[in-house]
Amino acid sequence: MTSNDRELILTRLIDAPRALLFRCWTEPDLIKRWFVPAPWTIAHAEVDLRPGGRSLIVMRDPDGNEFPNPGIYLEVVKDEKLVFTDAYVSAWQPSEKPFMTGIVTFEDEGGKTRYTARALHWNEEDRKTHEEMGFHEGWGKCADQLAALAATL
């Protein structure tokens, strides 16, 4: 899939209903089971699912170091679309560094779900950094974990 110079995109056809994938993205107990590539884990997940609502996901590396990722939701369309950003730590306190806006969509496609995750950046440098941090591998591995989890629900 093409992406512009400030955007990264990952898309997959997943054999699960939209509503189930949306739940995996928005319910803390489910988020913990797939949202970071193993062997990292999610130590904590908080979701206030509404525009301006806070999201806090704390990732933990194999040594036990924790990495909090605070952000807010900008748009919530149940079972269809989620938009969130790290540009704010709460509504509407700017973060130290606006890095990305995530747009995740879930669409019906031949009895499965077209899952698309886009990361939009404020400049080309941040996009490049994100790509070098392993966007495609990381989000790809997470998408595998998401599909595997959905298959068990």
Add this chain to the structure above:
Amino acid sequence: MTSNDRELILTRLIDAPRALLFRCWTEPDLIKRWFVPAPWTIAHAEVDLRPGGRSLIVMRDPDGNEFPNPGIYLEVVKDEKLVFTDAYVSAWQPSEKPFMTGIVTFEDEGGKTRYTARALHWNEEDRKTHEEMGFHEGWGKCADQLAALAATL
């Protein structure tokens, strides 16, 4: 009024009902009559008043040069609160440079309206630049124009 190191605040008690000031902030024909300090004028105003909706205000200097200010609304509470930012040019395309988030509130106070406009920046440098650009004088003069307009409606 105090403000933190990334914020600028202007507040006024205006002798007009909240609903009227909210209209002045959100109706293009009214926006054109007060939103920029004279002798500058507003050449064009577009308002899509909903979270994620686009706002475009084009300012014109006395020589006829035009300065477009695109942004989006993040939160809209009728007659009470407006939040907008230049961090996006549309929902949810990041702008070239996220500079500020504006939070404007309208509260009843002794039969008048407590009008408060806050500009939140992503860093201290942008706040300083905004202050040096004349935030207090500019927004102050606009508040005078807003109060004068409201008195005629």
